[in-house]
Amino acid sequence: MMFRYEIKKVFSKKSSKIAILLLLIVVIITCWFATDVFFVNENGEKKTGYAAVRQLRKAQKEWAGVLDEEKLRQVIEENNRINATPEANSKKLTDQEIAYGWTQGIYELRNLLNCSYGEDFCSYDYYRADDLSTEDAGAFYENRIMLLKNWLSDDGKYLFSDAEKKYLIKQYESLETPFGYDYMKGWTQVLEYAPTIIMVGMLILGFLVAGIFSSEFSWKSDAIFFSTVYGRNKAVAAKIKAGLSIVTVIYWAAILLYSTIVLVYLGIDGAACPIQADFSGWKCFYNIQIWQVYLLTVVGGYVGCLFISLLTMFISAKTKSAVLAVMLPFVLIFLPSFLGNIESPVINKILGLLPDRLLQVSTALTYFDLYKLGNKVMGAIPILFVLYGILAIFLLPILYHEYRCKQIN
């Protein structure tokens, strides 16, 4: 009953209802952006909506399969064939649109070619694929490793220790090739906008839980609360439970609603493709599949939200102020963006382990944040999960103790 009333305390406030409505609006708007896919038909006309999704899926599905030398040769050949057509070389916009329409099936693969055959590791030339011949197909996977090695011995020389360089090369080499490719627009779109949902969700969750502990003081109900039999034990636990439940239910409701809408609309094909099969994950040193990226993104977001929410509740309990507490998620989310402009390896190492990274795992997976634990080099992602998972668990008894020992002056 205590737990039920704690929840009721939060949601009886008009501001909380508005916050939930705001989150729902953000989810709907984000879904609209994420599902905004277009397809250019044979007449060069840009089509949107579900029909466009089906056509794009059909076009890209034709190129699904293992991305071996033969397949890559076919991709290069198809690209060159399209480039040789009068439409592709026409100055007329409609003709160019028609030519673009033909490339949609190989569009993502063309992007991978641009990455693999790029001039160097950090550059990207959109037209690089157009210069390739079918003989180049064999070097597709080797190039990825070669460009990394070149970068590590050149521009990236001072960014990493020898052990870290070795680790990165080992990770690149251990990617299983040739890897599979499939239409995966559903996953890439879900992953692209997931950090928006998670971050906005975190701000709203912070707002909701910030008052759970401080409201007893702002409503001046603290004296009665703490003078009751459960006021310094079970009622405090009920507050923590209510906070965790609010975070859990609202977070997963928002994420599942968003993911379901986008994935049902765009499709779940390509879940087993490696992250490197997508242009944005080409350089990623974590050898994982798209569905694992999704899982890491949403679970990481949950761990991050849980930790930040618990910290918010702790500040609320400690300072008796919801205003101070509600500022914490803003600081934790936006401060690293400002500090990120400072080019310092030490600051970058610290930034790589801040909890905001957990709210954007799909992006953080592409960062080269490496840490040495003993003799072992590893990426930031597993450390973030363990670190903030443990910190969240540690915060529970600290928060409980902080609140139960409050004195009412």
Next chain:
Amino acid sequence: MELKIIEVSKNFESITALDKVSYTLKKGVYGLLGVNGAGKTTLMRILCTLLKPSSGSVTWNGHDIFAMDGKYRNLLGYLPQDFGYYPDFTVYDYLMYIASIKGLPPFVAKQRTDTLLAQVGLAKDKNKKMKKLSGGMKRRAGIAQAMLNKPQILILDEPTAGLDPNERIRFRNLISELSEERIVLLSTHIVSDIEFVANEILLMQNGQIKMSGTGEEIVCSMPEKVWNCKIPKPLVDSYLKKYKVSNIKNLHEGAELRILSANQPTEDAILETPSLEDVFLYYFGEKAGADDVQI
């Protein structure tokens, strides 16, 4: 049933709010009387385990109340001076929530809530939001929450503050009804409230219990006599400076003063029976007439 306060002191940095207070409370109604800052609320908060004393201890039947933790708080009903509530809760939800943190099982909580709502006259307002209640209704909801667990120790801090005369009378009667078989400690600066309901009165001043006893004992303890005399207008000021005056009634030709003095202030001064209000003035002097005291 014995709540024993043993040499309790409480310091807030350089301020001594309580100074070695000792007292034993047994079944009955105790009125705690004193001006603001006398230490009433601090003492009550210590008795409710909301504050830890800087030194000394409080025991319930020989056991330290802080060591008893939840077991002690289970015996407690508390209505604070600044009574806070959850504004968007209905009266019923509010009481049900407090019942839950008082450890009442849901079925018992429902029964107790309904009984108390009827007892405090809020049965028909039970679905009203707390923020919509009048000051008096809020206080009644406050006393209802304090009574939910049938406390053996009922602590009411300024329960009649801000109530109109009708509500005050109603509240006093309610406290009398609830005072059976328990310790009731009632603090107020409204002397008449204490006079009507308290079996024993504790006068607090500067963090100490200055005097205690029944109303009659306290009145008798006052060494000064109470006089009623009519004073011409030009002399009123000099009498106010010279004597402790517990009441001034303006008349056409001057003022009728109620004076505390061992000697007869004027030849025609009539000796009056002292009241608790006079005692209050005697002990608390100038401060008794300050903003916080209503006689």
